[in-house]
Structure formats: C-alpha cells, structure tokens
Amino acid sequence: xxxxxxxxxxxxxxxxALTGVDLSAADGELLVIVGPSGSGKTTLLRCxxxxxxxxxxxxxxxxRDVTGxxxxxxxxxxxxxEYALYPHLTVRANIAFGLKARKVDESSIERSCAExxxxxxxxxxxxxxxxxxxxxxxxxxxLARAIVREPALFLMDEPLANLxxxxxxxxxxxxxxxxxxxxxxxxxxxxxxIEAMTMGxxxxxxxxxxxxxxxxxxxxxxxxxxxxVARFIGHPPMNVFPAEVLSGEKRGAYAGIRPExxxxxxxxxxIAGEVELVEPIGGEVLVHLSVDSTRLIARIPGDEHPPIxxxxxxxxxxxxxFWFEGPDGKTLA
Amino acid sequence: MRGATKLALPYLAGLFLLVAVPALxxxxxxxxxxxxxxxxxxxxxxxxxxxxxDAGYATALWNxxxxxxxxxxxxxxxxxxxxxLMYRRSRGVGAARAAAYLxxxxxxxxxxxxxxxxxxxxxxxxxGALQALGLPSPDWLIDxxxxxxxxxxxxxxxxxxxxxxxxxxxxxxxxxxxxxxLLDGAGPWFTxxxxxxxxxxxxxxxxxxxxxxxxxxANFVPALIVTDGGPRLAxxxxxxxxxxxxxxxFRLGYASTISLTMFVLTAGIVYAQYRLARxxxxx
Numbered sequence: 001x002x003x004x005x006x007x008x009x010x011x012x013x014x015x016x017a018l019t020g021v022d023l024s025a026a027d028g029e030l031l032v033i034v035g036p037s038g039s040g041k042t043t044l045l046r047c048x049x050x051x052x053x054x055x056x057x058x059x060x061x062x063x064r065d066v067t068g069x070x071x072x073x074x075x076x077x078x079x080x081x082e083y084a085l086y087p088h089l090t091v092r093a094n095i096a097f098g099l100k101a102r103k104v105d106e107s108s109i110e111r112s113c114a115e116x117x118x119x120x121x122x123x124x125x126x127x128x129x130x131x132x133x134x135x136x137x138x139x140x141x142x143l144a145r146a147i148v149r150e151p152a153l154f155l156m157d158e159p160l161a162n163l164x165x166x167x168x169x170x171x172x173x174x175x176x177x178x179x180x181x182x183x184x185x186x187x188x189x190x191x192x193x194i195e196a197m198t199m200g201x202x203x204x205x206x207x208x209x210x211x212x213x214x215x216x217x218x219x220x221x222x223x224x225x226x227x228x229v230a231r232f233i234g235h236p237p238m239n240v241f242p243a244e245v246l247s248g249e250k251r252g253a254y255a256g257i258r259p260e261x262x263x264x265x266x267x268x269x270x271i272a273g274e275v276e277l278v279e280p281i282g283g284e285v286l287v288h289l290s291v292d293s294t295r296l297i298a299r300i301p302g303d304e305h306p307p308i309x310x311x312x313x314x315x316x317x318x319x320x321x322f323w324f325e326g327p328d329g330k331t332l333a
Numbered sequence: 334m335r336g337a338t339k340l341a342l343p344y345l346a347g348l349f350l351l352v353a354v355p356a357l358x359x360x361x362x363x364x365x366x367x368x369x370x371x372x373x374x375x376x377x378x379x380x381x382x383x384x385x386x387d388a389g390y391a392t393a394l395w396n397x398x399x400x401x402x403x404x405x406x407x408x409x410x411x412x413x414x415x416x417x418l419m420y421r422r423s424r425g426v427g428a429a430r431a432a433a434y435l436x437x438x439x440x441x442x443x444x445x446x447x448x449x450x451x452x453x454x455x456x457x458x459x460x461g462a463l464q465a466l467g468l469p470s471p472d473w474l475i476d477x478x479x480x481x482x483x484x485x486x487x488x489x490x491x492x493x494x495x496x497x498x499x500x501x502x503x504x505x506x507x508x509x510x511x512x513x514x515l516l517d518g519a520g521p522w523f524t525x526x527x528x529x530x531x532x533x534x535x536x537x538x539x540x541x542x543x544x545x546x547x548x549x550x551a552n553f554v555p556a557l558i559v560t561d562g563g564p565r566l567a568x569x570x571x572x573x574x575x576x577x578x579x580x581x582x583f584r585l586g587y588a589s590t591i592s593l594t595m596f597v598l599t600a601g602i603v604y605a606q607y608r609l610a611r612x613x614x615x616x
Contacts, residue, residue: 051512072518084509088531097527098517149517 001063002027002185003048003153008057010040010047010209017043018209020057025153025185025202030176031214032188032200034232040209041189045155048187049078062152072101077146078155081162083138085130085145092117092126095144102149116148119178136167143175147182154179154186160195172199193233197221205229226331227324230256236286240327241294245271253332256322259286262298264306267315271296275306289314362589369583380590390591392566393574394598396481400552400570401602403485405544412495413537417529420503430500437493445558448487449474452559477567480560484568487555488548495540502536503529538610545602549595571595 005023009016018040025031033041046052048059050071059067066074077098086094092113099109117126120140130138139159146154159175160168176199179186190196196203197217204214205228213225217233224230224238231237240256246269264287273289273296280286280302287298287306298314306312323332363380367373384390415433419426436444451459452473463470471479506529514524530537553572556562562569562577569577571591579588 049512049516051515071512071515076516078513078516080509080513082507082509084507084513086510086513086528088534097514097519100527101514101517101519101523145513145517 001025002029002061003031003187004058004060005044005048006058006060008044008047008059009055010043010052011055016209018047018054021209021211023204023211023214025187027185028180028183030179030186030188030199030201032190032196032203033206034190034193034196034203035206036232037191038208039206041191041206042157043209044206045078045157045187045189048074048153049076049155050074075152076155077149077151077153078157079142079146079159081158083130083142083159083162085138085141087130090127090129091122091133091141091144094130094141095148098145098149112148112150116144119147120144135163136171139163139171143178147178147184151184154184154188156186156188158190159188160190160192168195175199194235197233203233205232207232224322224331226329227254227256227322227326228328230322230324230331234258234260236297236299238322239296240324241291241296243323245291245294246321254324254327254329256324257296257316257320259297259299261316261320262296262300262314263316264298264300264304264312265315266313269318270313270315272311272313275308275310275312278305278308280305287312359589359592362586363593365586365589367584367586367589369585373586376586380587383587384590384594389566389569389574393569393571393591394594396567396569397549397552397571397595397598399481400485400568401545401548403481404488404548404552405541407485407489408492408495408544408548409537409540411489412492412540413499413530413533415492415496416499416503417525420500430496433496434493436490439491441554442558444487444491445555448483448555449559452483474560475564477565480564480567484552484555484560487559488552495544498536498540499533502533506532534613535610538606538613542603542606542610545606546599549599571598 001024003023003025005021008018008021010018021040021044023031023044033044035041043052047054048061050066050069050073054067057067058065061074061076064075086097089097095113095116096109099112104112117123120143122137122140122144125133125137125141130141133141139162142159156175160171163171172195175188188199190199197220200217202214203217203220205212205220207228213220213229215223215225220229220233224233227238227240231240236259238256238258239262240254243253243255246255271291273291275287276290276295277288278285279288283302285300285302285304287300287304289296289298289312296314324330325332362373364375364377365373366376366379419430419433439447451457454460454470454472454475457473460470460473471482473479473483510528510532511524514528519527549570550572552568552570553576556568556570556573557576560568562573572595575588575591575595578584578591
C-alpha cells in the first residue's frame with residue numbers, strides 16, 4: 001500500500017474535524033476524496049502531509065510509519081488550491097526549490113527540471129515569474145514542482161478550483177493522464193462530485209469528519225451505502241423522500257430515485273405532481289415537481305417542456321428505486 | 334478645488350513654510366558669510382573652498398560615514414529580526430511588541446540621559462552586568478571606537494517604525510508558501526534565506542533607504558547628550574558640526590554650506606541604493 005491511514009482523529013479545540021478515519025490507497029491508485037465544505041477532506045489531506053498534527057491514529061506512506069515525521073520527511077508532495085508558488089522565483093527556480101532544499105547536486109537538478117518542464121509543456125515559461133503566468137500555467141508549475149521530487153504520494157487539494165469551467169475540464173483529463181503515466185499514487189481532494197467521478201479509480205465520500213463510503217465511481221452511483229452518498233453522487237442530486245409518496249410502500253422508510261430515472265408519462269406506480277420550474281440545460285431539461293409537500297426533480301430529454309403550473313405524471317422502473325432507513329440513513333437491501 | 338487637495342492644504346502649507354522655505358534659505362545662505370549679529374554678505378564659493386581645507390569637517394564627514402555603516406545595518410537587522418521573532422500571535426507577544434516599540438516614543442533627550450546612566454563605567458548596569466559575567470567591558474564613552482559603537486547601539490533600540498513595517502510585511506506572506514517549503518524539505522535557514530528575506534526584500538530596501546536619511550541627521554541628540562561629540566571628536570558627526578558652527582561660532586553661512594553637503598551626500602547614497610534595489614528588482 002502506498003498510503004495507509006488508520007483511525008486518524010483530529011480536533012481543533014471543541015470542533016471535531018476527523019473521527020477515526022480509515023483509508024488506504026494502492027500503488028499507482030488515484031483516490032479521490034469528495035465531500036461538502038467542512039466535511040474534513042482538506043484536514044485529512046493536511047494530516048497526511050504532516051501540516052496538522054493528529055490527535056490519534058497512524059499514517060503510513062509507502063509502508064513507512066510517518067505519523068510523527070516532519071512534512072519534508074514523509075516523501076509526499078502537495079499541490080495547494082492556491083498553488084503556493086514562490087512569487088519571487090522564476091518557474092525554473094520554483095520547480096528546483098525542493099531539490100535545492102534537499103541539497104541535490106546541480107546537474108541532477110538541471111536534468112530533473114528539464115524533464116518535468118518538457119512533460120508539462122512549460123518550455124516557454126521557465127524564466128517567467130508566477131505573476132506573469134496564466135491560471136492554467138500556474139497550475140502546471142505547481143504540478144511540476146510536485147512531480148520533480150518523485151515522491152511516493154501526491155496530495156492534491158482542490159487544484160482545479162481556481163480555473164474556469166473549460167480549463168477545469170481540460171486539466172482534470174491532463175492530471176489523470178499524467179498520473180497514469182507517472183504511476184505515482186495520488187490522493188485528490190475535491191468538493192465537485194463530477195471531478196471525483198471522472199478522475200478517481202476509487203472515491204471516498206466524506207461527511208462530518210468520517211468516511212461514508214469508499215468505492216469505485218460507478219459503484220458509488222449504483223450502490224450507495226446510504227442516502228447521503230446517494231444524494232451527493234449524481235447531478236442533480238437523487239430525489240430522497242418519504243416512502244409513503246409511492247403509494248404507501250415501506251412505511252417509515254425513505255425512497256430514492258435519481259432525476260434521470262424519472263420520465264414524464266403514465267405507468268405502474270406513477271406519481272402525479274405540479275410543475276413548479278423548468279430549467280433547460282441544453283440537451284436536457286430539469287423539471288421541478290411538487291408532489292404534496294415533496295419536491296422532485298426530473299431530468300428529461302430537451303425536447304419536452306411541460307408548462308409551469310400544469311399537472312403531470314412521472315413514472316420510473318421498479319429497479320430505479322433505492323430504499324433507505326431515513327433521510328440520511330443506510331441503504332436497505 | 335478637489336476635496337483631497339483641500340484636505341492636504343494645511344499639511345502642504347506647513348511643509349512649505351517649515352521645510353521648503355528654510356531649505357531654500359539655507360541654500361542661499363550657503364553662499365554667504367552670516368555671523369548672526371550682522372546681515373548675511375554674499376561671498377561666492379568661499380565657504381566651499383573652506384570646506385576642503387577644514388580638517389574638522391573631514392573628521393565629521395568620516396565620523397558620519399562610520400556611523401552610517403554601523404547604524405543602518407544594525408537598525409535594519411534589529412527591526413527585521415525582532416519582527417521575525419514576534420510575528421506570530423501567542424501569549425505575551427503583544428507585550429513584547431509594545432516593549433520593542435516603546436524606546437521609539439521616549440523623547441530623544443530622555444533616551445540619551447538613560448543611556449548615559451546605562452553605560453556609566455562606575456555604576457552603569459551594562460558595564461556592571463558584563464563584569465558580573467566575567468566579560469570584558471569596553472570603556473564605552475571614553476574610547477573613540479567604543480563611543481561610536483555605543484551611539485550606533487543606542488540607535489538600534491529606536492526602531493519602532495521599522496519594526497512595525499517589517500512585522501506587517503512578514504504577516505502578509507501567505508502561510509501556504511511556508512507549508513509548501515516545509516513539504517519541499519526546506520529547513521529553517523533555507524526558508525529564511527530563500528523565502529522570507531527575499532519576499533521581505535522590497536520592504537527591507539525601503540527601510541534601508543529611510544535609515545540612511547535618518548542616520549545622517551538623527552544622531553544629533555545622543556551625540557550631544559551622551560558623548561558631547563567626543564571622545565577626541567569621535568562622535569562629532571556632521572549634524573553636531575553644523576550645530577557647533579552655527580550656534581557656538583555663529584558661522585551660519587558656513588553651517589548652511591555643510592548642511593548642503595549633507596543633503597547632497599544623503600541624496601547620493603539614497604540614489605545609489607535606489608538604483609541597486611531597482612537592479613535587483615526589489616523596488
């Protein structure tokens with residue numbers, strides 16, 4: 001295992017940030033940690049990096065216990081959300097900084113920097129300072145600075161958060177390709193579930209300092225462990241509502257149907273609702289429905305535009321319904 | 334008239350009356366013989382010729398340059414050093430910062446008298462402490478070089494403004510840069526020399542520029558109160574020399590000529606520093 005986190009707990013005064021987190025990543029794996037703001041994902045990353053001291057538990061990197069080790073002795077490299085490039089240094093000096101700090105000889109530094117500069121296509125920027133770079137170039141310099149040290153583990157803290165939508169889509173593909181090419185284990189933190197699904201070999205969903213589920217992206221989508229994971233993975237979020245809405249089935253439980261599984265029209269067990277809002281998103285339309293006091297969203301083909309205020313029926317397949325113990329409860333068999 | 338100009342008017346008026354007019358008058362007086370009891374009399378460049386033959390002026394210029402070389406680095410290092418020690422918020426740091434700033438608000442004369450007591454070879458706490466520790470104590474106010482050092486050391490305690498500027502600049506450096514350096518394996522010395530000081534360099538350069546201006550003028554009170562220009566003229570700086578020429582010997586014209594050379598000297602050094610700072614891309 002490249003990374004092993006065992007029962008890691010962390011508090012900031014009275015605030016509990018992490019409660020007994022267990023996590024592991026195999027060699028070469030790209031593990032994404034996803035969760036809402038304040039769920040503890042960045043804290044977990046910082047604890048693994050050694051930037052925060054843990055209250056209890058154990059962190060191992062490449063089979064070595066690094067729980068009490070300094071950040072520089074953990075064999076990890078981190079890419080920060082704001083990139084944290086040294087503003088007074090050129091791109092080349094930024095990339096070489098860690099090697100110089102470790103007293104690597106000049107010829108090796110020169111060779112390593114040249115390789116990484118070429119790998120990331122930074123040839124035309126090496127003598128520029130961070131202020132003279134675009135957002136995408138800064139992001140690549142931050143990646144280059146991490147890669148050049150050849151660590152056992154990459155830690156990425158929302159590295160795409162400051163990029164525009166188009167560049168973000170492009171860069172997440174680049175990072176994934178790069179990670180596969182280098183073959184180094186990567187722990188990638190994001191709050192964006194699409195980023196998590198598209199990038200991760202496996203994805204850990206966090207909430208309130210705990211990991212709710214770790215699985216492959218498709219398993220998270222198809223077999224969520226609980227209603228929280230079911231809602232968090234998928235866009236728009238899964239409709240989770242009291243089971244009584246579905247003709248009084250499984251009283252006390254909660255039902256969940258993904259918006260893309262709802263279709264307009266009649267069928268067995270269909271639900272009648274009033275159209276409250278229609279949101280065209282290009283090829284598809286999001287239809288917000290009111291069913292008594294429950295609100296549902298249906299994601300339907302773009303050519304269907306039910307008028308607001310009209311009554312429509314929505315239908316779904318029996319296999320499309322998930323059952324949960326409660327609004328955030330475990331998935332029922 | 335715009336609001337900002339109106340607000341600046343009282344200051345500009347004061348600046349004109351109290352700085353610009355006296356400076357222009359001093360410039361004019363530099364070309365006169367003005368014994369204070371009679372009207373100034375134009376004497377061309379006589380005062381400047383006299384400067385070149387005046388051994389007292391050469392000594393004062395030499396002393397000022399030595400003081401500059403001692404006090405500017407000392408003051409900048411002290412201001413930046415203390416700021417780096419105290420930039421973190423923790424218990425007692427507020428009091429320590431106040432203590433670091435406090436000597437700056439003590440009136441110069443009181444500050445000078447205090448040091449006269451601190452350095453007194455018979456009962457002063459500093460010689461006493463050095464002797465108690467078994468360390469040699471120089472003849473602070475008796476030996477020429479020790480006296481020069483003493484005045485420079487005194488100046489290193491009145492660094493409140495430089496300290497506050499350095500503190501603010503250090504606090505502006507994002508903590509993520511230090512975290513990145515930690516992960517890069519940078520030790521404390523590497524971080525200080527490759528990250529902190531380069532990032533603070535523009536502010537340090539400005540502090541140095543400002544201290545050069547101060548060093549040629551602000552040594553007047555301590556040199557007068559503590560050493561009275563001695564021993565053996567070792568602390569007769571240009572400021573003291575101007576004062577003596579003007580108010581002890583009533584050579585106001587000649588004193589103005591010396592002031593003019595001080596102005597040119599200050600401007601020259603500041604310009605050279607500015608050019609260096611620009612070349613190093615600090616400013």
